[in-house]
Amino acid sequence: MPTIKINDVELSVAPGTLVLDACRTVGIDIPHYCYHPALTPVATCRMCLVEIKGQPKLATSCTTPVPPAPKDNPDAVVMEVLTNSPAVADARAGVMEFLLINHPLDCPICDQAGECKLQDYSYDYGSGDSRMAEVKRRYRYEDLGAKIVIDKNRCIHCTRCVRFTREISGGGELIVAQRGAGLEVTTYTGKTLDQNPYAGNVVDLCPVGALTSRDFRFRKRVWYLKSTPSISRHSALGSPIWIDHEGNRVYRLRPRPLEGKETTHFISDEERYAYGHYNRADAAPLPMLKGAPTSFDDVRAALQAAGSVAVIGQGTFGCDAAQRLGDVAASPELRYGSGDRTIPVVLPKYQTSADGILNRRGFTERGFRFGALEELLGKVQAGEVKAVVLLHDAAFTSAKETELLGRILQAASFSLALEVTPSDLGRSATAWLPIASYVEESDFIVNHDGELRRYQKAIQPPQGVRPVAALARDLAAVPAAV
Ligand code: SF4
Numbered sequence: 001m002p003t004i005k006i007n008d009v010e011l012s013v014a015p016g017t018l019v020l021d022a023c024r025t026v027g028i029d030i031p032h033y034c035y036h037p038a039l040t041p042v043a044t045c046r047m048c049l050v051e052i053k054g055q056p057k058l059a060t061s062c063t064t065p066v067p068p069a070p071k072d073n074p075d076a077v078v079m080e081v082l083t084n085s086p087a088v089a090d091a092r093a094g095v096m097e098f099l100l101i102n103h104p105l106d107c108p109i110c111d112q113a114g115e116c117k118l119q120d121y122s123y124d125y126g127s128g129d130s131r132m133a134e135v136k137r138r139y140r141y142e143d144l145g146a147k148i149v150i151d152k153n154r155c156i157h158c159t160r161c162v163r164f165t166r167e168i169s170g171g172g173e174l175i176v177a178q179r180g181a182g183l184e185v186t187t188y189t190g191k192t193l194d195q196n197p198y199a200g201n202v203v204d205l206c207p208v209g210a211l212t213s214r215d216f217r218f219r220k221r222v223w224y225l226k227s228t229p230s231i232s233r234h235s236a237l238g239s240p241i242w243i244d245h246e247g248n249r250v251y252r253l254r255p256r257p258l259e260g261k262e263t264t265h266f267i268s269d270e271e272r273y274a275y276g277h278y279n280r281a282d283a284a285p286l287p288m289l290k291g292a293p294t295s296f297d298d299v300r301a302a303l304q305a306a307g308s309v310a311v312i313g314q315g316t317f318g319c320d321a322a323q324r325l326g327d328v329a330a331s332p333e334l335r336y337g338s339g340d341r342t343i344p345v346v347l348p349k350y351q352t353s354a355d356g357i358l359n360r361r362g363f364t365e366r367g368f369r370f371g372a373l374e375e376l377l378g379k380v381q382a383g384e385v386k387a388v389v390l391l392h393d394a395a396f397t398s399a400k401e402t403e404l405l406g407r408i409l410q411a412a413s414f415s416l417a418l419e420v421t422p423s424d425l426g427r428s429a430t431a432w433l434p435i436a437s438y439v440e441e442s443d444f445i446v447n448h449d450g451e452l453r454r455y456q457k458a459i460q461p462p463q464g465v466r467p468v469a470a471l472a473r474d475l476a477a478v479p480a481a482v
């Protein structure tokens, strides 16, 4: 591998590595706007300029590849890069001044304030001064459909959003129109981003506040938000996400890209906007037994008195939950899996599975058998199984499977449903216990590709509501003698 020198550090990288990426590997973050690892580099913003010894002009590090080592001298230093020379500092200050020429000073009302690259780089690399005496360009904000709003005054024409709709989501709804000072990012007349199931990603990609989400706009200043690493529950991909929350309320979900994993850069709008589901509107429902409020101890006593127990675990919960729930079953063969949701594959490169059951693999590894519910129905009807415990979320089960689950619960002498909020199916069980939602607990899953992915508790569950794993552990335990 060729050796390059970045400031005083020598390192070997694969030939063709972009200088910007090589700098990152030694902890030097080159400021950039238009570069994005999942998009074609275009070098429009000029913010990533570096000095390369022997070259007369500064070079854009996002488009400059490291050359191969010479065959006759493989140990030679092929490139010497300076990232903090006076020429580089001068260029960055100049670029910042250009980018800010038309940018309004509306940070106090801009949703991007606090996570804006213009703010950050202006502070780190700008001159702190502007020679712009002319009137700034003005546009009114526009809706790009129901999900996205554009404020063209703030746009710095990095074209990340345009390239995303062309190269990733494929609809090509966004374009760069006009020329020179009139340049603007817009859509073809009459087009919106409403039909784009991945449109929300343009908001994450926009390094400034030009593209904002109708859903999040003006709802919370970002510096009040805490970000908890989690995963999306949308599909078996278990896409890593950030849960942004404050005051025990989730405000938004964002992708949490993993180093070297291009498929983790984007999430669909369906999973992005699913957070509302996890903000509880009402107080947590109480444990129920035969239609009347009761206590956990009474439910456990009723379950333990019922006879041989089978468990049905929906594979949308964590592995710890699966393990503990499995312990409640009278024998390892009496662990059944449920959940049959599938998702449409829109971007095959990013969606390597159509399975809508997040942790099917983790449940399977813990002995839960999917597709065997008819067998369980037979055992219940034959009296071999007396009690059934169902871990369930109605959103991940089809009407057909719900009907089958209902028959199993009705046939059992005793049935217990564990749910975040009671569904019609859960209400039909003999007993019902509330559980924490996945944003209210920490656990891990094994995704479709066999990768272990952890998620952490973002908000507190209501008082008295516990994670499935803790609840199931106590359901399996023999109560202490009084
Ligand atoms: S709207 Fe944002 S992402 Fe799109 S070109 Fe302008 S600054 Fe870049």
Ligand code: FES
Binding pocket: 031, 032, 033, 034, 035, 042, 043, 044, 045, 046, 047, 048, 049, 060, 061, 062, 063
């Ligand atoms: S990041 Fe290199 S020119 Fe924009």
